[in-house]
Amino acid sequence: MVVIRTLIPLLKGLAFTIKHLFVKPITYQYPEQRREVSERWRGLHRLKMDDGRLLCVACGLCEAVCPADVITVERTETEDGRSFPSRFDVEVTRCIFCGYCQEACPKDAIELTRNYDFCEYTREEFNLNRDQLAKIEEA
C-alpha cells in the first residue's frame, strides 16, 4: 500500500514531465542562438564618436562618480581650444557595471552597450584605452 501511495505521485510527476517534451524548449542554443538583451542593458563601455571626433570633453565627471574607480581621464586641448581626452582608460575587469558613468556624462559621450559576452586571454587585455573604447561597436 505504501509503495503504491509513493509511486502514484512519482508517476504523476513523470507524466507531467513527459508532456513537456512536446512544447517549445525555453532554452537558447548559445552561442549559435543569442539572446536579445534589453535596450537598457549595461554591458561593455563605448565612447561615442561624432564625425570622427570623440564627443567626450574630458570633464572627468564619470571618473569622479565611478564607485569602483576604474576610469582614468586626462585632459588636453586642441589648437582651436576644444578639450578632449588624451587618455581615457577603463579597467573593465574591475567595473561593476552600475551605469553611473553614462548617467553622469553631460555630453552623453560614454555609453554601456548591449555587448554582454566579452572575453580575453589575459587581464591586461581588459584595460581598454581611448582608441579601443572608441572602436567598440554599438551592439
Next chain:
Amino acid sequence: MIPHPDPTQETLVLNMGPQHPSTHGVLRVLLKMDGEYVIEAEPVLGYGHRMHEKMGEVRSHNGFYANVGRMDYGGALSFAHGHVLAVERLSDIQVPERAEYIRVITTELNRVASHLLWIGAFLLDLGAFTPILYSFDDREIALDLLEHVTGARITFSYFRVGGVCNDIDEQFIEGTKKFIKRMRERIPMFHKLVTGNIIFRKRVEGIGIIDRDMALRYGVTGPMIRGSGIPYDIRKVEPYSVYPEFDFDIPTYDEGDCMARHKVRMDEIEQSLRIIEQGLEKLPDGPVMMEKVPKKVKSGPGDTFMSVEAARGELCYYLATDGTDTPYRMKIRSPSYSNLSILKEVTSGILLSDLVAVMGSMDLVIPEIDR
C-alpha cells in the same frame, strides 16, 4: 570553537562545506555526529566576507548604493529599497509618488523571483531535480521584465536617492500583467506537484520545528517567523514606502516546521502578485525622479534607522553621519544572518538528511550572511 569529541563516545566531527551544494555558497557547518544523528551543528562564517559595512564608511551614499545588490543575489531590490529609504530619511528627501510605486512594484516582482529561486533550490536540496527547471522557467520571465526596466538581471542598480533612474513603460506593464496571470496558473501546479507530494511531505512535515517561543528568542524574521504563527512583517507592523495603500495579507502557519515555511513562501508569492496588480492599477503619473537631486547627498550630523521587509526577513540599515556625504558608521542587519543563529538549537538531535531540509527551508543567502 571546534568541538572536541569525547573518544569514549563514538562521536564524529564532520565538516559540511565550505563547498557543499546544499549550503548554497561558502558556508561551513561543523557537525558533531553520533552515527546519522546530529548532536551539534555549528555554522562557521567568514569565507566570503567582503567588508560591505566598511566600504559603506569610505564611500559616499551613492557610491555605496552600487554595492547593496551584491549582498543578496536573490532579492537585490529589497536591499536597494532599504538603503535608498535610509538615506532619504537621513537627508529629508521627498520622492515622487510614481517613483515610490515603481519601487514597490519592482521590489515585489523581485520577491517573487527570489521565492521561485528558493523553491527550486530547496527541492534540489531534498533531491528533487525537476522542480528547479519549472521554477526557473517562471523566474526567467520575472527577470526578463526586470531586465527590461533596469538593464541588468541580478545587480539591478535601479533605484537612486530621490527616485528611480528610468521610468517603466507599456511593455513592462503588459508583460507584468501576463506574468501575474501565468503565475496564478502555475502556483496550483506547484502545489499539486510539490506540496501534495507524499515524498516531499514525509521529508518536511514535522521536521525542524521552531515554536513561537524559540522564534522570538532568536529574533528570526521573515517567512521563518511567519511559519511559526507570528504575523510579523515589516510591511504591516511598521509600514514604509507606499505599502499602507495596498491591500494584502500576511500568510502565517502555526506548525513551525519546514512545511509551514514552504507554505508561507508559496502564499507570499500570491500576495506579492496582488501588490503588483494593485500597484499597476493605481500607478500615478508624474516624474520618477525628484527635481534637482543633489550631486552629493548631504545631511546634518545625525543618525537614522530604517528597516524593510526583504525576501528573507527583516533588513535594517543604521547610518550615522557627521555631516558629510559619507556615513561615519553603517550597520546592516541582514535577515539570513540572524535566521542562521537558530540552526544549532533546531538541529540538535535530528538526522543529517533532515539538517539539509532545515537549512534549505531557511532560505540562506550566504553573501548576505558574510557581507
